Amino acid sequence: MAKEIPYKIYLEESEMPKAWYNVRADMKKKPAPLLNPENHKPCTAEELEKVFCKELVAQELNETDAYIEIPEEIRNFYKMYRPAPLVRAYCLEKKLGTPAHIYYKFEGNNTSGSHKLNSAIAQAYYAKKQGLKGVTTETGAGQWGTALSMASSYFGLDCVVYMVKCSYEQKPFRREVIRTYGANVTPSPSMNTEVGRRINAEFPGTNGSLGCAISEAVEHAMTHEGYRYVLGSVLNQVLLHQSVIGLETKAALDKYGVKADIIIGCAGGGSNLGGLISPFAGEMLRGEADYKIIAVEPASCPSLTRGVYAYDYCDTGKVCPLQKMYTLGSGFMPSASHAGGLRYHGMSSIVSELYDQGLMEARSVEQTSVFQAAEDFARIEGILPAPESSHAIRVAIDEAMKCKETGEAKNIVFGLTGTGYFDMYAYKAFNDGEMSDYIPSDEEIKKATDMIPRFPGNEF
Amino acid sequence: MAKEIPYKIYLEESEMPKAWYNVRADMKKKPAPLLNPENHKPCTAEELEKVFCKELVAQELNETDAYIEIPEEIRNFYKMYRPAPLVRAYCLEKKLGTPAHIYYKFEGNNTSGSHKLNSAIAQAYYAKKQGLKGVTTETGAGQWGTALSMASSYFGLDCVVYMVKCSYEQKPFRREVIRTYGANVTPSPSMNTEVGRRINAEFPGTNGSLGCAISEAVEHAMTHEGYRYVLGSVLNQVLLHQSVIGLETKAALDKYGVKADIIIGCAGGGSNLGGLISPFAGEMLRGEADYKIIAVEPASCPSLTRGVYAYDYCDTGKVCPLQKMYTLGSGFMPSASHAGGLRYHGMSSIVSELYDQGLMEARSVEQTSVFQAAEDFARIEGILPAPESSHAIRVAIDEAMKCKETGEAKNIVFGLTGTGYFDMYAYKAFNDGEMSDYIPSDEEIKKATDMIPRFPGNEF
Structure with missing residues (x-):
């Protein structure tokens, strides 16, 4: 049993x-x-x-x-706020009436409010x-x-x-x-x-x-x-450190004999997503297991779903090294109506390459539906989520509702990267019915991606 | 071992x-x-x-x-954000160079930000x-x-x-x-x-x-x-529910064979303090153990240390029942310079009676020294504390420093009731050096306590 x-x-x-x-x-x-x-x-x-x-x-x-060994000083600091809990969302499951089992790795229990x-x-x-x-x-x-x-x-x-x-x-x-x-x-x-x-x-x-x-x-x-x-996302070193998310998640699932079916993370620069999925992607790469991995990005800043895979500038001033990634062009700016993070024009090169190799899918979602998911989640699970994290909640709920249709008891795991306590302007706009959605036109995207450098070998 | x-x-x-x-x-x-x-x-x-x-x-x-049994529905809700961790403040101990062992029960890991x-x-x-x-x-x-x-x-x-x-x-x-x-x-x-x-x-x-x-x-x-x-503090029923803090704290200490020497809680209406100390005070009342319990209140609203023990109005409009408690008078208003909570003129009647029976001491502290403790704690232990909770931190640090002088390895336990994410105005005033202290004069206190009703049996 x-x-x-x-x-x-x-x-x-x-x-x-x-x-x-x-x-x-x-x-x-x-x-x-x-x-x-x-x-x-x-x-x-x-x-x-x-x-x-x-x-x-x-x-x-x-x-x-x-x-790569985690130095003892870092492990001791981790002990002040980790391990982060892997939460079984019993209340959310019940509210949705889904046969799916929903889990989330909650990284918001520290003063930075995130992973x-x-x-x-x-x-x-x-x-x-x-x-x-x-x-x-x-x-x-x-x-x-x-x-x-x-x-x-x-x-x-x-x-x-x-x-x-x-x-x-x-x-x-x-x-x-x-x-x-x-x-x-x-x-x-x-x-x-x-x-x-x-x-x-x-x-x-x-x-x-x-x-x-x-x-x-x-x-x-x-x-x-x-x-x-130092940089908080995009780089390989950051994804390496963030692998602690995925390692703990996997250890917690293994401890209870649970095999994840779907793994969902929000994706801006890719630090949370990359960290969460790394050990799972590793199993896929080694042919040991298979997972459906979904990267969720805002429809207003859709680097994976609408960007190109090419070398691009990482910064506006063009002082940083060039990185190969899914990118909208370093001149791309999400609409002013876009709330919260996940507004970087590019994506971690590891996540980009895994995506290009077909190890994950990507989905873009609009922000009013994201905030609706955030509010529902807050009321049911008691945690006010960060707008960024709520992109993953949106898709987790969508997937759980698909399970309700098919009757499948899938194990859905998503990353709840942080809390929304400092995002109340955005919540206020949502509460007041003043939040809008924005999807960039093909012309806008083309204009931005046209600015990506076209040196030999950087064809796209 | x-x-x-x-x-x-x-x-x-x-x-x-x-x-x-x-x-x-x-x-x-x-x-x-x-x-x-x-x-x-x-x-x-x-x-x-x-x-x-x-x-x-x-x-x-x-x-x-x-x-009194906790109904299953409530226990299930508790499971979403409890048990709250009992944290050993290793980093704080090291920084202070104290032989004391410092523990805090952290109640801030939920969206309400407190117990x-x-x-x-x-x-x-x-x-x-x-x-x-x-x-x-x-x-x-x-x-x-x-x-x-x-x-x-x-x-x-x-x-x-x-x-x-x-x-x-x-x-x-x-x-x-x-x-x-x-x-x-x-x-x-x-x-x-x-x-x-x-x-x-x-x-x-x-x-x-x-x-x-x-x-x-x-x-x-x-x-x-x-x-x-419904009311969030002062009442007996609230202290009853909050006993979950003390019960968990005691269970966690018992699990590791640790006997608390000093137990510290901030006191406004008494909900956190009463909840934290209840099981320990129970042992004292039954003659099974002895603890030094310290209630910490703001010097600007000193009901235990400078109030009178008498029946008083619980509210300004005088529509509520009268309660016997340590009180400054229902007309008492803490100075406008007072930040955060702990601003109620009275105190839980349970806490008042335990204090009157000599089961605990009370100490008042000034707010700039409280915010200094808060900032030190945040930088060392990684949690930005609520101003209220920081009253307990102040005294915990003071007691740990006394241990440093005497060389005693006492076990100090305090309640960290919550986080300060919504108190940044107060932190800003402190960061900008614009926070001041205020201690009401004897005349001010007398003027307020003179308004307490003087019916027969309510002499003080």
Whole structure:
């Protein structure tokens, strides 16, 4: 007889992962390497170390080691807020009347309000170990900036955050949390950097963008002795650290003898999705199991479903290496009506390559239906979800309703990346019936993707 | 050899309490009964049932049953966000360099952001069971209003919240969370009620107070068919429900063979403190163990340390029963500089009686030192605490530092009631160096306590 499954499965401290899982080791065709934007040749470790911490560059380039040990200091920090619970959504199942079993991995039980802390603490640790003074980064919705400020204060590192100007103004409380952790927050574009001044001159009164804040943070790191740039998504190293999500999820399912049928994650830069699915994708790559994996993205920023797979700039200022990814073009800006995160023009190269190899599907959803799912979920399961996470909730509910039609008792697992406590402007718009949907036209997409560089080998 | 203590102790679902503990059963001298404000005679169940739900009145008056079963529906709801972890604050201990072992029971892992949900779900359950249409309440800092809106939406009850006007205006996001759960939020004093209109006429432009919002919510319940009033603190029934905090804490400590030496809780109306300490106070009352229990209150609203022990009005409008408690007088208003909750003029009659019997001490602390403790805690333990909870952190740190002086390895346990995500105005004032302290003068306190009714038997 199968063990009764509790509402929340918490692993024991001793069952927590001791190593991250590097899915690239099991990929026969590896994700394409980062390219130097000047000569279009693969970036060397030496080049990357000017921008990133040394050990993180090693992780970024490591395609062969399937497991990389989690240093003890990081594991101890993880113990303060992990293991994250794998929750059986009994109440939601009952409310939907579905035979499906719904599980979610809840990563919101920490002050950053999301999974971002999993990588922030790792990156801060390696920066400290390298003897650096501080780290620079950008933040959009604010979870990453909060996470990095927490991690930096823990290790006594200076933390410089460029916060997309519209978020800085619309999320004063998020900014205040970051300040409480001692970080320095600057609205971007600022007048602190060359690239900020250039963008301010070119687009007076601009509200900023993630791509622009990245450029500023990178420049800040490169022009200040003892600083390096760190990033909360997209990069291989971030997905490596986030594999702790998937490893814990799999361990919790295995403990109760549950085999996932469908695995769902929201996808912006790919950090949560990549982390959640890595160990499952690994099994698929090794031919050991099969899963239906669904990446969910906003219809207003549809990189996987409507972008092209090509080398592109990662940032507006074009100072970062080129990365091969599903992209809408670095000039693509989601409509002003788009709330929350998941607004990056590109996608993690690992996720992009797995998608290209057919290991997952992608689905885009519109935001009013996402917020409806969020509200339903909050009322039934008691957690007010982040708008980003609610994309996964939407599709999990849709899949559970399909099971209701077919009568199948599938095991649906989704990532609940975080909480929505700092997203109440968006909830207010929804509550007031003032939220709208936006789907970019084919012309808009074409205009943005036409700006992707067309050097030899970058045909699409 | 003692078992190694993990960073976080989560009880198994099967170890969660199945009954609440009613400390009054073990008190030889019981808390004084509620009095009818008109004839000064003990309120009858019949009188109370006009305002409160029937089963809750029974719990309110029950002085004999030590254990009251938690209905299965409530236990199932508890399973969605409980058990709350008992956290060993290894990082804080290390930072302080103290030989003390510090533990905190963290009640903030739910969307209401505090322990309030423990009683909200119970009260909503009994209201539903009674066939009511809805419940009315007041909220100050907003945790209780959020908790009740969550509980009401779960059981499909209408929820009417009178929110102290200054909080309504200063915490638009808190209000929006409550709306997301489908509740109706009105700033108090409003023009919906007699008492609200009277107070608005008497004090034009008033920012409201908890006592005034209580009066409005009670009147709303009594003038609307199918509605009852519910309250988030002070009452015996609330402390009964909140005993789940102390029961879990004790079970977790027992599991690891840890005997608490000092137990610390913040005290506003007494719901968290009373819930946390109940099972421990029970052992003291039965002569089975001894603990040093410390109630911590703000220096700006010092009911235990500077109030009188007497029958007083619970609300500004004087529509509620009289309660014997440590009180500053129902006209007492904490200074405008006071941030966060813990602003009620009185105190739970159970907590008051235990304090009067010498089972606990009380300590008052000033808010800048409270926010300093909050910031230190956030940076070390990774959780941004609620201002209320930070009162307990302050004293826990103080006690741990005393242990450092004496070299004693005491076990210090405190209640971390919730998170501060909706208190960023207060954190901003602290971050900007614009927060001040305020200690009411003896004259101010005398002026307020002079307004307490002086009927025979109410000498003080």
